[in-house]
Amino acid sequence: MTRSFARNHVLRGINLTLPAGAITVLMGTNGAGKSTLVKILCGVQGADSGTITLDGQPFTPASPAAALRAGVVTVHQSINDGVAADLDITSNLLLDDLASRSGSFLNGRKMRDKARAIAAAVGLKADVSRPVRELSLADRQLVSIARAMSHRPRLLILDEPTSSLSAAEAGQLFTLLDRLRSEGVAILYISHRMSDIRRLADRIVSMRDGQISGLFEGSPPDYAGAVRAMLGHEINSSDIQIPAPGPAVLSAKALQLRAESRPFDLSLHENEVVVITGLVGSGKTELAGILYGLRRPHAGDLCLDGAPYQPRDPGEAVRKGVCLSARDRRMNAVIPDFDITRNITLPFLGRHSGLLALLRPGSERATSTRMIREMGVVCQGPKDSILTLSGGNQQKVMVARWLAEASRLLILDEPFQGVDIQARRDIARHIRASAARRATLVLCAEIDEALEIADRILVMSEQSLGAGHRNENIDLARLMAEVTASAAGQAA
């Protein structure tokens, strides 16, 4: 199968078989063409050449509806492509059902019952008559997964489904996938997360530059080999050298996020990368919001470089040198109408403008070419529209936006969302390398990711911080226990 966008040959002769009753994991660097392959399989785009057969029959889906009818069900990478936020959960869970069913009139009670059953299967607890708008990102993701699961698919395709789920929900998803596998469903699972892959993979297919670069079967499959095939070289190891921390940049005293949560102290130092990990919903984003002037804490004082710090809005935070790279780039970071350069220079346009606020294109271009090079963004040039980049490369641009200028405190909320292993290492290395003159706070739910970047790891649970761990010979079991212990606490 082949597929090109103009002169960009994205898929260059893919041969792939997906056996029933097995989970095939597709690994590939950002921009390798995984999502493009998925879009062809589920009828969103056509292939330029090549054939697909499903259960021995030729299969060329002309539209998503046709693919669904044939039993090819997909959960797409972008969560916002999965749900209609203004509708209630019921309608969202039954959306494709609505499209394909005959008969015109809706039966509210029957729909709600059906929706409840579907939601229960994936452990979605929200009331099904609530609008999706009110749900968290994780719950929205669960809604699209639940809808896909409810279909008795022949082939289930999941494009990075866990990128915004935490361990508990992911665990539930895995159990479901196990069941479907045992029912003989073919599953194509795309992920950059090693933990997912280890847990699920029956076979691993590696993809590089639009071609299949390796197929690894056997139990367990050869991960190291797969990663090597995907990258084309050995992965460079991430060995963390913990530098001596400098003076405190930000310190929080008796900070209380909500009325019912426990107060805690926090101090972040120059030349130090601190990771806060914890379950989804534990309050990481809330903390970031407080530091960035998006919300007020319930109680407690903040100091920045020794002076009291109470930002009223992000503008003030940025002026004082506190920057936040927000999670969920499509919603919160990407400016879709802009090219790469303009996306990068947006927050610090003051630096690139002179008399009468006139912009200096030369200065902008210099910054963006520098950042594209430093972050290793795969693109044709700085004038590419941001939307033509693959997910991982978009993410690099979003991080680059904040690394382009010096800051006092840089907060990165889930900076590795949807980023491949190599890119993750690249971003982490770059963050660490530039961390000397500021404090850096990274929020991520994945412990693997935390270990790759942190000097110090803190665990957050129930809107409160626990003790710190130096990232040296960490007792992983204990760390995991702390994270999940809070889950037990939450459940109680």
Add this chain to the structure above:
Amino acid sequence: MVALVTGFTIAEPAFLSARSAVFILQSVAITGILALGVTATLVVGGFDLSIGAVATSALMLSAYTMVIWDLGAVEAVVFCLAMGALVGLINGLLIVKMKVPDLLATLGMMFLLMGLQRIPTEGNSISTGMSLPDGSSATGVFAPGFLMLGRHRLDFILEDLIPLSVVFLLVIAFLVWGFLELTRHGRIMYAIGSNPNAAALAGINVARYRVLAYVISGTLASFGGILLAARLGRGDVASGNNLLLDAVAAALIGFAVLGAARPNAFGTAIGALFVGILLQGLTMLNAPYYTQDFIKGFVLVVALVFTFALSGRGGRALH
């Protein structure tokens, strides 16, 4: 709205009578029907600026059919509805297939129709006895059955109380409401308005439903035009100037009704009624036309502020 009615009743007791209520309904019947069409396009995240022009085109076309071609009421109605559906179809295809943004496509269509409807008569109104280009004069008349659509009144409690056009308004409002709220097609249209991408990926034929919305809008607008023609009894080129703005106002006020913060047929009907009550009440109080505009704007703004600011719901931005 209750406050409005009470206020007007105190100031002018004649306000609160069955006849007065019927007047109000009758005066909003045509804008109300147009506004329901706009609502259908708002639901799929679109907008239709051409409805006013479609209505006046239907007005001219029906007159042309009966007066100049000398055909009957049925033909006139069929031609007009077909014209409205066709215009809606073209709008829809321009937007869906040609990817022209909705405001642009329907604005273009609006100008086009405004010109087109005047070309056959060279800008003259159509009435029986008008002279034709070939020197003869037009002999056709408005069919009585056609005029009834706009003028006939049904006996209901009082004799001659309820005009047919009010019945049409109520029936259409009920149908559109039922279609949008109770059928799966309506639900799908809301899904498209909320997230067209997600809808497409769920296997919905987004293009077809969007076109459908414009066809509904065009057809309802042409039906509004038919009622207008039936009431006027002639093809008057100058009528219908305010239809677009009033219909849009009704549909937009409908957003705010019951805190729905989304386009909905029930709200639109209420919105149309609200504007109607306001204007009738003010007229009865002898307010000059310009204070009516002022008060219409003022009440609109205040109502909006209450709905959106105080209920704390941002509502989705219009698209």
Add this chain to the structure above:
Amino acid sequence: MVALVTGFTIAEPAFLSARSAVFILQSVAITGILALGVTATLVVGGFDLSIGAVATSALMLSAYTMVIWDLGAVEAVVFCLAMGALVGLINGLLIVKMKVPDLLATLGMMFLLMGLQRIPTEGNSISTGMSLPDGSSATGVFAPGFLMLGRHRLDFILEDLIPLSVVFLLVIAFLVWGFLELTRHGRIMYAIGSNPNAAALAGINVARYRVLAYVISGTLASFGGILLAARLGRGDVASGNNLLLDAVAAALIGFAVLGAARPNAFGTAIGALFVGILLQGLTMLNAPYYTQDFIKGFVLVVALVFTFALSGRGGRALH
């Protein structure tokens, strides 16, 4: 556009002369300036329906200032611009603080102003010598300096060639273009229009910039009204609906210019010019007014189809 100019020149040689070019510019000066204001709101993803009413309010206010209060040109201009800015500010605050959707807020404002501007004179036009409620007659006159704004011509190559209003149009178009394309603030406004969430999280005060866009729009609209007053030399009661439609058409055609598929000042200016050339050319060829509407719509639709369908760019939907 080149095709248009050539066509008209062949059909009517007088079309292609310096004077003809200048008066096309003059005829689009007012709508052009209004359209540039609309563009500013389109850029931040908003829309301003009140511009027509703001322009006619400025027309009335300037006449009121000079004729009834007997003040000078400077006061009139200052009052009008302040009024426009204030209306824009209120629009902006309604939208940003009260969270009223843009179309709704500006529609309400439009009705409000349409009424308000007529209340002081009870619906009468304002002109010197008109009788006042107290029985005396108004003695003020339109200041010559004020009239110059709309009527004075500068010598340029030919004597008396370029009207001041054309100079204003060019200067304002250039300023708005420069502001939107070359300055930090313009860039930020485009970012807001594209993804307001992301812009806010990049530390931008989104609310302030959105209000700014409406203030720009209101101010430019009032300036358009000033030029209108200076041209008419009296305070004419008129609805601004046609001004609104023409300005919106120009701004929307501007979307399509040069395949930008986004609102932009240069495109808007070209859009206004395009409509102007079309209408002037047709008038010269003695085309009746209704064919002008038709052709305006037809050309708009065809241009749109070419731009959007053939260039294959979907363009973003309007919001």
Add this chain to the structure above:
Amino acid sequence: EGAPAPFDTPGDVKIALVRYLSTGDFFQAYLSGVEKQSAALGVNLQVFDSRQDAALQADMVDQAIALGVDGIIIQHGLTESMKEAAQRAVDAGIKVVAFDVNVENTAIPQVEQSDRDLARLALEQAIRDQGETWTAGYVYVPGIAPLDRRDETWKEFKAKYPGITEKAMFGTMDNPIANSVANQARAVLTANPDIQVIFAPYDEFAKGAKIAVDEAGMSGDVAIYSADISTADIALMREEGSGWKATAATNPAVVGEVSVRTLARLLAGEEVGAQVIVPPTLITQGELNDLNISNMEELGAKMPAFVHAEVSVSPWMKLPER
């Protein structure tokens, strides 16, 4: 004193004015005439404003019937939509007068400002000033009843004086009308620099034409003849070197007064005839300058024919004060 019933207790008389058109000076002045004459008679006036919505206008007649008024003045509208409503009012025992709309009803007298006479007076002046041979630009928008009637006269004149050539016909009702017409007129004058006369039988059109003529620097070469007048028009006609030579007009306020008086006579049981015509007056640039008239009040004072028409006056009636 001595007024016939029901005007012996005028406070109990309710009349309604049902309007089709309202925006603009003419309609505003008409309304003020209606209001003044009603006040002078001491009757209650209720104004219904349909704002160019013919269907609504018919509803408003019904509404007036429901309110129990004694008399109705229908101001403009469409024959077809008003005919039945007017009949319903007559059936309800209400006296009805129609201004400038033919409701095809023998019980309803028509007040008219005679558009044909307006056009005739202006064109006759043009012939006096310019001779019988000239090239003309004509401003006209079909489909608007008074303009259509004025157009008939123009066609007659063209037939009668073959020396008149109509080089261009244009016109638009786009608001603000004067501004839009000015744009068109500029184009027309550029294309046809030989135009000598512009016939613009509506003062908004004339205003637009004058702006264009001035802008084209042709005020010495083009003469404008029109219908209707207002204070602002007087100023424009008297401007130094103005091309606006003459206009024919009835005073809209007078027409309003006549409408009310006609209705009052009907209510008092007097005979008024099928048609009540308010005669127009020709106003030329020369007269305005000679008499030094600068607004409508002075026009009324110095040209008495303009401020009061001795039409539909009964001895018992009080006239508005001046």
